[in-house]
Amino acid sequence: MAPARTPRSSIPWLTAAVIALIAYGSLYPFNFKPDVHGGLFAALSQLSWARAGRSDRISNVLLYLPLGFCLYLLLSERLRRGPAVAAATLLGSLLSFGIEVAQVYVSARVPSLTDLALNAGGTLLGAVGGMGWAGLSHLMHLPARAEKQKRDPGAALLIGLWLAWRFAPFVPQIDLGKLKAALRPLFNPTFDFVTVLIFLTCWLVVNQAVAALVSRPRRLETLLLLIAAVLIGRLLVASQTFVPAELLALLLLLPMVVLMHRLRPRPRRAALVLAVVALLIIEELAPFDFSPQVAGFDFWPFLALVDSGWNLAAIDWVQVFGKLFLYGALLWVIREWGATTDFAFGVMLSVATVIEILQIWLPAEQASITDPLLALIVGLVFRSLYRHRGPKPLAGAPGNLSLRER
Template sequence: MPTRSRSFIPWLLIAVIALIAYGSLYPFNLKAGALNHGALDALRELSWARAGRGDRIANVLLYLPLGFCLFLWLSSHLRRSLAVFVTVTLGSLLSFSIEVTQVYISSRVPSLTDLTLNALGTLIGATAGVGWDKMGGLMQLPRRAEKPHRDPAALLLIVSWLLWRLAPFVPHFDLGKLKAALQPLVRPQIDLSSTLIWLTYWLVISQALAALVSRAHTLEALLIMMAAVLVGRLIVANQTFVPAELVALIALVPIFVLMYRMTPGPKRLLLLAAMLAAFVFERLAPFTFAGPAQAFDFWPFLAWFATGFPAAVTSFDWIEFFGTIFVFAALLWVLRFAGVSFRLAAGIVMALACVTEVLHLWLPERVASITDPLIALAVVLAFRYTQHQQRRMFTGRPASRRERIL
């Protein structure tokens, strides 16, 4: 990644350090008479106290982004091997300072075991930074940033993605929330289908970002998006890390680089095939069709009328709602990205929405309703206003007057 494209790294590094300090020193309650003890007394209280499996994983993961961001920043000024050494050293010093500070904080257990795990997390993060650096070199980014396409449909897609990933938008900053977000990683349950679906979604988002920013800033934009989603899920109430998604993120960068070097035709067809498979799986899994057919609900958003608007707002499943919007938006955008006309792409999305909804009649785990097809229609109408810009992006020429009307 070029040095000029790393201007955001110091800010991201500051945010990571602040998150580490908050998570390590919360609730900031000093022990009675703690300040009466000197630094040597604090050092004597450090021990090799063992932590649970969840705490061990948290200690490694908490310092992984520190090592990653610190290496990217230092590698702009130092040679790669020296940047790794300095990164691990500074990460260890930060961990040591926090462990000593925890001696004075009630309900915290300072431990040299935590220090070792934090140093390991910093090293893993620095190693990931080395890989990221090399992947950026393989992309052969241009020396000068060309004017980006700024596809407005891609922006709509990214907004729907962030709404889904960060719902219900209620920040929660206590230590219990941080541990709850990491809890799924203690005993991760990862299946291949979920990993492939998350990988597909992230590849779609990466291509949407590439349609908004110049090629020189594509990896930078992807890194910012990954940080926004992961940090957001760490501090938003009722949200946790998804192990399958983290595995998908590990595979994302090399696959993204490979697709970046592919010719447009095969790349777009590959992304379209993956998105169609993910759409069908999301809509029909676990494919346990059984009779007799259920009743079809022709009243969209019935909960809004049954319980009243205020109660419905608090009880409504916003995560599922925004997730449905994103899936329809992603399919529509990928169809357009593959070169399908807007009319045909909209027809395919509406047809698949209706067909899969009818099939829900024979899926006991699903509810057949008019709601999802109406959501798909709303997505199509929203994307319709961006057709002129999309036409310019995908064909390189402005839309005709007739095409603007359509």
């Protein structure tokens, strides 16, 4: 019998994507000066220790963090931890040096040795983060040999809804101003404990879905690729920015995955069901300032769309896909717990309906039939996917993970 093939790593492709993003953000708008002459030494003579503003300094560090992270994961396959960190920092510094020299020939860009030092520091911090990720990953004891994985169509749909939520409104905006705007919330970060827990719960659901789709040796790498895709989307999609609470949740994510990986399947899945129910309650009813007066209930779905003359641009796609993901997540984790699809569907639809009825007593909310209708739609889609499948068996359950964005 032939030995199982080792799955190819996607880290080189992720590293290449990060390098391309850095080069684009550093050299945009590529309007090279026609009147600059001289070779390398002439360009080096124009580098100075000019000090940038606080926001630019933070941006220079943040931009190279993912590069150091990816380079460490790439180099750690051949080098020990210390040399891998040093080599990653050196390679990141060389890339930064090349870009700073290239900026000599680009209008409206200021080449600076200060930027080079900050980029090197960001690469070093990213490499240290990669070392921490790799160390925690080893605690999972994932096998090196891939086994045949039974695909879960509901898990694929759930990940698709998550990405649609994060990439809405699906309008790319690729320029330097957008990159800086996306990073701006990180210059003066504020953290809300509840928001961090919401993000963490959503990412734990995503991790659980990944575990239902890919073989065990590829789970953490696939999760890392999804995280990278979402974060890159925050840089490139119009009106989207980084959320400090989300980044903090991502720092807590792998330790939580390791912890939940060590739990037995039943309590692990039960904890995830309770977490998703709590998330929905907080999202829809917080801050729970109920009023004794009853407001109206809108029985006409998608009223904003109707009032706009069926203009699809008037729809808040972030909100729509967010609700679809949360309702789908509740149905899916209940089914993962061992319930039938119809039972999970009924519980999810009941929760959505009860929450919407309770919003009648919330002055800041507009109770509507729209949310239960969205829950019904996503439930019917899941039900069609699982039409010929039984409930999820409890034995040999995969690990957990989740997070959500506002």
